[in-house]
Amino acid sequence: MPSSPLQFPPAASMDVLYSKTQIAERVAAIGKQISEDYEGQSIVLIGVLKGAAIFLADLARAITVDATFDFVAVSSYGRARVSSGAVKLIKDIDNPIEGKHVILVEDILDTGLTLSYLRGLMLQHKPASLKIATCLDKPERRLVPIEADYVAFSIPNAFVIGYGMDYAERYRNVEDIRLMPPEVGGH
Numbered sequence: 767m768p769s770s771p772l773q774f775p776p777a778a779s780m781d782v783l784y785s786k787t788q789i790a791e792r793v794a795a796i797g798k799q800i801s802e803d804y805e806g807q808s809i810v811l812i813g814v815l816k817g818a819a820i821f822l823a824d825l826a827r828a829i830t831v832d833a834t835f836d837f838v839a840v841s842s843y844g845r846a847r848v849s850s851g852a853v854k855l856i857k858d859i860d861n862p863i864e865g866k867h868v869i870l871v872e873d874i875l876d877t878g879l880t881l882s883y884l885r886g887l888m889l890q891h892k893p894a895s896l897k898i899a900t901c902l903d904k905p906e907r908r909l910v911p912i913e914a915d916y917v918a919f920s921i922p923n924a925f926v927i928g929y930g931m932d933y934a935e936r937y938r939n940v941e942d943i944r945l946m947p948p949e950v951g952g953h
């Protein structure tokens with residue numbers, strides 16, 4: 767059945783919140799900061815699939831210290847716009863992180879349920895340190911107390927898509943971060 771235009775409007779019709787140029791500037795700045803903070807050390811970047819894939823790919827290349835990748839996958843939102851509140855691990859890390867400097871990499875910190883669950887899980891592995899880098903932070907939406915150490919943009923309460931972020935799995939490949947029209951859906 768073809769999708770109706772209202773259900774999945776073209777990304778080009780949505781307002782740009784941050785352009786790819788603005789995103790690139792902030793990613794470069796965070797990469798530089800991380801490179802300074804971890805100078806002379808090795809780090810493990812753990813991306814949270816699928817949303818963080820694009821941010822991690824860009825951020826990793828803006829980091830000059832020795833870095834390895836790992837990925838975790840959790841399920842919480844599914845196809846729904848509103849979090850069910852229950853976070854489940856679907857894919858764990860492949861390599862041990864005990865004694866390592868770890869940075870959890872996310873596309874967006876919203877209610878905080880995903881990252882607080884993952885932070886607790888990762889701390890059980892006894893890393894030397896654990897920090898959080900997120901492209902977007904929506905502090906107004908927080909349900910559990912958690913803050914990121916590296917934030918590209920802090921945004922108001924609006925549903926966004928692009929740069930890895932989806933609506934019903936669509937729009938992840940949109941280069942800019944755009945605002946989903948509230949009439950289509952929103953928080």
Ligand SMILES: O=P(O)(O)OC[C@H]1O[C@H](OP(=O)(O)OP(=O)(O)O)[C@H](O)[C@@H]1O
Pocket residue numbers: 814815816817818840841842843844849872873874875876877878879880881931932
């Ligand atoms: O702070 P929270 O309220 O937990 O929301 C943030 C999380 O929700 C989204 O992921 P989602 O579970 O939708 O999966 P995805 O990464 O595959 O899009 C987003 O990528 C974050 O991981």
Ligand code: HPA
Pocket residue numbers: 843874876924925926927931932933
């Ligand atoms: O604004 C959002 N967009 C896409 N995915 C999300 N997951 C939490 N918040 C968002």
Ligand SMILES: [Mg+2]
Pocket residue numbers: 814815816817818873
């Ligand atoms: Mg995610």
